[in-house]
Amino acid sequence: MSRFLIKRPLPHGGRLVERVVRDPERAKKMIKGCPTYDIQPTLHYETGVPVRNVYREIMSICYGFFSPVEGSMCQAEVERILKERRLLNEWIFPYPLVFDISKEDYKKLGVGSGDRLVLNLKGKPFAILDIEEVWEISDTEELAHKTFGTPEDNPEVVRERFNKKHPGWVIYKSLNPIVLAGKYTIINEPVFRPPFDRFWYPPRKAREEFDKRGWRTVINHQTRNVPHVGHEFLMKNAAFTGDLEPCHGILVNAIIGVKRRGDYPDEAICEGHEAVNTGGYIKNSRHLPTICLWDMRYGNPLESLLHGIIRQNMGCTHHMFGRDHAAVGEYYDKWSTQILWNEGIPSFGFDAPPTDVPYGLEIRPQNMREFSFCPTCKEMAYSETCGHEREKLSGSFLRGMVAQGVQPPSIIMRPEVFKVVVKWWKHFGYPFCNEKYVINKEKELEVDLKDL
């Protein structure tokens, strides 16, 4: 076998976390006599609009997307993450993940360390939390600043102090003060609603699917957007990385969760990516659109670290990163993700890239610049190879066009993709996420639960 062959990496942390009980009788026994708590969405500290739902974190943790994380984090773990972006077991991880409740609810529940709490979703038992520690967040605003960094503490990449215009900062600022830390276990597997059901490939299933398809090397495309042709070219060209031959597969992994007003609905995002392969622009046999549940924090370099972890756990060998990866506004340097993966960011605890530090990642970054239309070449062209002046593609420019009811030229958005946008536009009465969509979605969620 050639020494150039790249092998599929092990899950982050060495083993895939799977904390799902599939036997209903066992599940019933596990929850008998335990106190219950109805999961509620985290509400924006000013507007009261949902900004996060911890059920998504529980799903992603228990199905192994965030391996080796197994639950809500204790205080020491959160403090270590904020300082060094490492878990207590040394493996790198970017964000604090906590199960937070109000002081009133905590009092009412009367639970403590050693207790088991049943977490209900939509009125039905969904998961358990085995409480190991109860701790209090002293200042959520400080937590929010430490989570994303500040220009003073992280001058390499943070350009602007985070504020309420940043959705991720708002999530941490809006947390309840009491944290119940401990491991989660799903005891009643949710059933995904269409169209999400056909995109659900948790890490074990994704790895099995890669085997089935004969994919040894797989490059991931991170998305929270309906694809335009620039995205398509990014995928196609990044796929030429690999080892002896281009990557066997392109995994599209869409982040599904609470989003900003103005983003496309999650349904349109999933089906929009699917339309790229059903339309033949990327062969179905080389392309797999999937989802991961997570309320985006828009943490640019830190978010890219989480994305690397998720996709390594899913079995990808490569991950493409572009400009302003998972960013909003101008809080971070627009290339900060690539700075992290190229050289590290010492103030975040990385003196070297996350692939070159102990207990780091094995997934390989493919740092890409930009694709845009070149009127001289008369095709989509790469910024680093095309010598002409190009016409930049911007997602928000496209959204403006869509909102005005103008069908984007096929040279920038495939008609099959636009059809999907219009399909869900008709369904929701609006082409993007609006307040109504966000509120309804949090009521309905992506899943239904069976009786236990």
Added chain:
Amino acid sequence: MADYFIDVLLDENRMAKLKGTGLEDNIKYRFAGELKLVEVHVSEETKNKVLETFDTARTDSRNAITDVPVAFLRELFNQVAEKKSLGDDVVEAVLAKSDEIKELAAKESEFLPAPEID
């Protein structure tokens, strides 16, 4: 000083309205000529006003102001045609109607008619 701008898309109807205004020379043909538009140029100060007035508004990687309400873009075109200008003055005129635009934007954030496509 950064040069910010707002794209104003032109369909046949809008093209007709610009005819004879002297703005025809400013029409840009994008993406192999499939898209026609004019760019309204905006100072840093006016850009900040737009971002402050409309909470969804932001600038993208091209320095374009995006994610403004559709009502804003409609009024922007009206002002371009009326003032025969592509400068700050048209955006200032739109901002002067911001209360009206916000009212329309609130309605449009509930419902926008979808285009009929094949």
